[in-house]
Amino acid sequence: MRSTLDILQSVFGYPSFRPPQDEIISSLVNGDDALVLMPTGGGKSLCYQIPALVRDGCGIVISPLIALMEDQVTALRLLGVRAAYLNSSLDASSSNQVENALLANELDLLYIAPERLSQARMIQLLQKSSISLFAIDEAHCVSQWGHDFRADYLRLSLLHQLFPEIPRIALTATADERTRQEIITRLELEQAGQFIAGFDRPNIRYRIALKHNGKQQLLKFLREEHENDAGIIYCLSRKKTEDIAYWLQSEGFNALPYHAGLAATTRSEHQKKFLREEGVIVVATIAFGMGIDKPDVRFVAHMDLPKTIESYYQETGRAGRDGEAANAWMIYGLQDVIKLRQMMSNSDGNEEFKRAEQHRLNAMLGLCEITSCRRQALLSYFGETMEQACGNCDTCLQPPNTWDGTEAARMALSVAYRTEQRFGVNHLIDVLRGADTDKIFQFNHHHLASYGIGKDLDNNQWRSVFRQLVARGFLSVDLDKFGALCLEESCRALLRGEESIELRRDVKQKTAKRQTKTALAADIDIALWEALRECRRIFAEDQGVPPYVIFHDSSLQEMAISLPRDMTEFSLISGVGERKLEKYGPAFLRVVGDHLAT
Numbered sequence: 001m002r003s004t005l006d007i008l009q010s011v012f013g014y015p016s017f018r019p020p021q022d023e024i025i026s027s028l029v030n031g032d033d034a035l036v037l038m039p040t041g042g043g044k045s046l047c048y049q050i051p052a053l054v055r056d057g058c059g060i061v062i063s064p065l066i067a068l069m070e071d072q073v074t075a076l077r078l079l080g081v082r083a084a085y086l087n088s089s090l091d092a093s094s095s096n097q098v099e100n101a102l103l104a105n106e107l108d109l110l111y112i113a114p115e116r117l118s119q120a121r122m123i124q125l126l127q128k129s130s131i132s133l134f135a136i137d138e139a140h141c142v143s144q145w146g147h148d149f150r151a152d153y154l155r156l157s158l159l160h161q162l163f164p165e166i167p168r169i170a171l172t173a174t175a176d177e178r179t180r181q182e183i184i185t186r187l188e189l190e191q192a193g194q195f196i197a198g199f200d201r202p203n204i205r206y207r208i209a210l211k212h213n214g215k216q217q218l219l220k221f222l223r224e225e226h227e228n229d230a231g232i233i234y235c236l237s238r239k240k241t242e243d244i245a246y247w248l249q250s251e252g253f254n255a256l257p258y259h260a261g262l263a264a265t266t267r268s269e270h271q272k273k274f275l276r277e278e279g280v281i282v283v284a285t286i287a288f289g290m291g292i293d294k295p296d297v298r299f300v301a302h303m304d305l306p307k308t309i310e311s312y313y314q315e316t317g318r319a320g321r322d323g324e325a326a327n328a329w330m331i332y333g334l335q336d337v338i339k340l341r342q343m344m345s346n347s348d349g350n351e352e353f354k355r356a357e358q359h360r361l362n363a364m365l366g367l368c369e370i371t372s373c374r375r376q377a378l379l380s381y382f383g384e385t386m387e388q389a390c391g392n393c394d395t396c397l398q399p400p401n402t403w404d405g406t407e408a409a410r411m412a413l414s415v416a417y418r419t420e421q422r423f424g425v426n427h428l429i430d431v432l433r434g435a436d437t438d439k440i441f442q443f444n445h446h447h448l449a450s451y452g453i454g455k456d457l458d459n460n461q462w463r464s465v466f467r468q469l470v471a472r473g474f475l476s477v478d479l480d481k482f483g484a485l486c487l488e489e490s491c492r493a494l495l496r497g498e499e500s501i502e503l504r505r506d507v508k509q510k511t512a513k514r515q516t517k518t519a520l521a522a523d524i525d526i527a528l529w530e531a532l533r534e535c536r537r538i539f540a541e542d543q544g545v546p547p548y549v550i551f552h553d554s555s556l557q558e559m560a561i562s563l564p565r566d567m568t569e570f571s572l573i574s575g576v577g578e579r580k581l582e583k584y585g586p587a588f589l590r591v592v593g594d595h596l597a598t
């Protein structure tokens with residue numbers, strides 16, 4: 001039997017395991033079940049791919065991501081792994097071929113869609129075959145609590161019942177305890193070893209800024225930091241995704257919209273472009289993302305506030321799976337808070353559910369307004385402690401200023417009170433600033449004690465005060481009254497002057513240093529880099545796969561730095577296994593050779 005490390009090195013071309021990969025792999029090789037929680041990009045696939053290569057028989061991978069199966073299988077075949085898939089996209093004769101290969105024990109890995117398991121024929125096929133393991137990918141789909149629930153996943157408990165001897169591994173990147181428990185119960189994984197990797201994604205830089213002119217802010221961010229990079233931009237509404245996508249096109253970006261309202265063919269075409277071509281930006285609603293395992297997404301931008309920290313974390317987690325620097329960039333403002341609260345109050349569901357939703361939104365708002373390290377806050381939300389501030393989030397890099405907002409907060413709360421909690425933020429600011437609008441005279445607000453007492457702060461500063469009061473739960477937004485601001489119980493002490501409040505000083509976003517731009521090491525020759533990329537592009541096109549399936553950027557970088565001269569030196573590059581060495585080595589060596597000769 002080949003050792004697992006040997007397989008990692010010779011087939012996948014990686015020098016060492018990332019813990020806890022090795023532990024997971026040996027427990028499967030020993031025939032035990034495993035439940036794996038690992039962040040996106042953590043390296044889950046190897047945890048079942050390697051045991052499937054070590055053990056006799058074929059590893060069955062159950063995945064809901066039909067659109068990705070073909071790419072996954074192609075990538076494995078390029079490594080010399082005998083992989084195949086069965087899903088509804090195959091015609092009868094191709095399916096037959098795959099089935100025969102399975103029966104003949106000629107496959108190492110077979111990817112199937114979960115709905116296949118409801119076919120008696122599929123079960124019989126499995127019973128007649130030699131199977132090394134079952135891998136249940138995106139295992140959180142079995143949870144009705146989560147948002148990716150798939151009824152077909154409920155049937156997966158039959159694997160345990162029908163094949164009690166065959167080890168199973170369930171994998172997910174979803175963290176929370178409740179989902180984890182549901183996976184264990186529904187998939188009958190009580191005996192499984194649990195492997196929980198830390199959830200930190202140190203290469204992602206979290207940044208949350210105040211929205212003042214969303215489009216221009218986005219443009220500046222892209223121009224300065226991600227001119228040619230692939231990325232995802234999330235918006236709350238379908239209309240906005242199209243609006244932003246077409247506008248970015250007019251600004252010269254390769255941007256495409258994606259939402260559930262587009263025709264299925266358009267959607268899959270846009271997804272395919274994103275995966276296959278370089279530097280494509282997808283502007284999407286949350287309908288886009290699950291199973292987008294493109295490693296070189298350099299940024300995820302949020303134009304609107306996500307509803308929960310869970311969604312924020314999941315969406316931002318799609319950046320930088322390759323471990324290289326990536327940005328999670330978000331802008332938000334008072335309007336977002338109002339809009340989200342509105343959506344929630346209109347949602348179905350009982351009171352308890354709505355309260356829970358409200359609670360999660362508050363946590364999200366707390367993350368936006370926080371003045372300490374964002375990563376610490378994020379991880380602590382998921383129950384992980386991080387001793388030190390991270391040094392790679394906006395609050396670490398540019399510590400925000402705070403100011404004593406007690407007086408301003410009192411003015412803001414009392415103007416809401418004196419106008420009978422019937423008015424929205426714009427009018428309240430008008431009153432505070434002593435404006436002379438029709439509305440003020442109509443309601444006689446120029447006679448209030450609050451009228452004109454807030455001239456020291458400008459409009460934006462007041463908005464900032466109100467936003468923070470809403471975010472911290474001192475004020476709520478009454479949606480039945482067109483966004484009127486109402487006092488919450490908790491504001492009493494503040495109003496009476498028994499409590500003080502530190503507010504965040506909003507700054508116009510400064511330009512971040514360009515550190516996150518695809519970080520090319522300083523001593524890389526650009527001409528060589530481009531030549532290597534071109535060589536990769538030609539192979540990718542020829543084989544109909546995304547460029548990163550041939551080699552990751554990090555492998556190309558290593559080539560450009562170490563300048564391998566022969567096959568032995570080339571084999572030392574991370575990501576170069578035996579097959580790729582043989583197949584691509586000569587061409588890439590020629591590129592390096594030509595470069596050295598000039």
Ligand code: ADP
Pocket residue numbers: 014015016017018021038039040041042043044045046293295321322
């Ligand atoms: P996940 O499914 O957990 O999101 P993947 O399995 O797609 O992550 O792995 C993410 C990336 O990390 C892939 O490009 C993979 O090849 C790479 N990777 C995984 N394990 C290792 C390792 N031990 N050494 C180097 N790269 C690895």
Ligand code: ZN
Pocket residue numbers: 372373374375376389390391392393394395396
């Ligand atoms: Zn930090």
